[in-house]
Amino acid sequence: MQVKQKVYELYKGTVERVTGPRTVSAFLEKGVLSVAEFTLAGDNLVSKCPTWSWEAGDPSKKKPYLPPDKQFLVTRNVPCLRRAVSLEEEYDAEGAEVVLDDDEDGEGWLATHGVQASKAKEEEDIPSMDTLDIGKAEEIKSIPSYFGAGEKQDEEEDIPDMDTYEDTGDDSIASTQPSYFVTEEPEDDNILRTRTYDVSITYDKYYQTPRVWLTGYDESRMPLKPELVFEDISQDHARKTVTIEDHPHFLAGKHASVHPCKHAAVMKKIIDVLMSRGVEPEVDKYLFIFLKFMASVIPTIEYDYTMDFDLGSASR
Template sequence: MQVKQKVYELYKGTVERVTGPRIVSAFLEKGVLSVPEFILAGDNLVSKCPTWSWEAGDPSKRKPFLPPDKQFLVTRNVPCLRRAISVEEEYDAAGAEVVLDDDEDGEGWLATHGVHASKTEEEEDIPSMDTLDIGKTEGIKSIPSYFSAGKKDGEEEDDIPDMDTYEDSGNDSATAQPSYFVAEEPEEDNILRTRTYDVSITYDKYYQTPRVWLTGYDESRMPLKPELVFEDISQDHARKTVTIEDHPHLLAGKHASVHPCKHAAVMKKIIDVLMSRGVEPEVDKYLFIFLKFMASVIPTIEYDYTVDFDLGSTSR
């Protein structure tokens, strides 16, 4: 396995070296991105979703075809409150089906339950991207236990404005311990400890698409073993399309990555769906569509890809 991967990487690296980066747009025809389009789409993502930023990465790993300060995109400390694996189990238990009407050739890449999950969880977090509902939205069913978990979190957050509830504990601690110090847990249930992820997007020159990388941290903010990252990946994709590799712009550590071999095909499919609905997606929105698609692979990692505008120009 390891050897095979190494040989493959060597091959891919060689091809990348001898072929020039894509310059001509083939976004609508093939679902791929040229280098200038990647930068354009990245700039747009950073401006609309400021939790994302461009970064330079390690200078020794700099890709000459990208600007030095815009090598890859990253968003950090993204909450991941639940394991994808448990969400799926509950989803299946609830009898919901994974439906994808548009995916007639049975490619099965776009399992819709991930998209559903993120929708049911936090309605305010994901403003409507109605134009982008690839699956049948009628298929969405509520996941009872998922709802209740969300509600619990909601209740905790609702406590915030009500400062009076903390008053007693404040008084107690004034006598019991130094008053200035709130340790990690003033009250155990007041602090939410959760896994977090650094999510980065690099440009894959070979496949001419963006590529997502995940660096996980456990509840006590220590690096998460890559094997454990698989718990946060939709089981249709874990260990198949998600691999553990070196990051193209960082020196240290192994990172999980969603392999980009089918990205262009899926993006092309989404673009076709949009076009058939009379929406011609603009290339600077590529990453919003792409991240929405990625949410089906990593449904519980709550990175931001909020859009409150049209995805493209409506031609009809």
């Protein structure tokens, strides 16, 4: 497996070297992005969702076809409140999955639940493909409520690792015992298991699409073993479309990545749906649609892709 992957990476690298970057837009026809379009869409994401930023990454891994300070996009410290596995058990009970692209490989993208399930409290945290109300030409406002609604209901849960310090002053300072620390020990069954993720988006020159990478941290902010990341990936994708690899812009560590081989096809399908409803999506909105689509693969990682503006121009 490892060797096969290495050979493949070598092949892909060679193709990337000898072929020039895409310069002509094929966004509507093929669901792919040119380098300039990736930069444009990234700028738009950063300006609408400031939790995302452009970064340069390691200088030795700089891609010459991208601007030096805009090599990839990243949002850090994104909470992942529970495991995708537990989420899916609930969905199975609801019986409400929708296959978006069920091709012969059986690697179709899944929308994690149908519209009818979204009424339940548990589902409100989780973005769904179906509520991306693509057909309407009006402003799309449905997405922000996912985060807002979830926060209020979870408010009573404890925050883990809450060390508090009390300045008792007077007597204890000179003494050798640090008796002024007060620790709030969370109730055992009440600990919020909050993993966090750094989510980065790189440009994959071979597939001409964005590519998502995940770097996980456990509840005490120690790096998470990449294998454990699979617990936070929709089980239809774990170990199939999601692989553990070297990051194109970081020197160290192994990172989980959603393999981009199907990205263009799925994006093309979404674009077709939009077009059939009379909306021509604008290319600078690509990453918003893309991140919404990624949410079906990593349903419990609550990154920001708030969309409170038009997707594109209505042609009616």
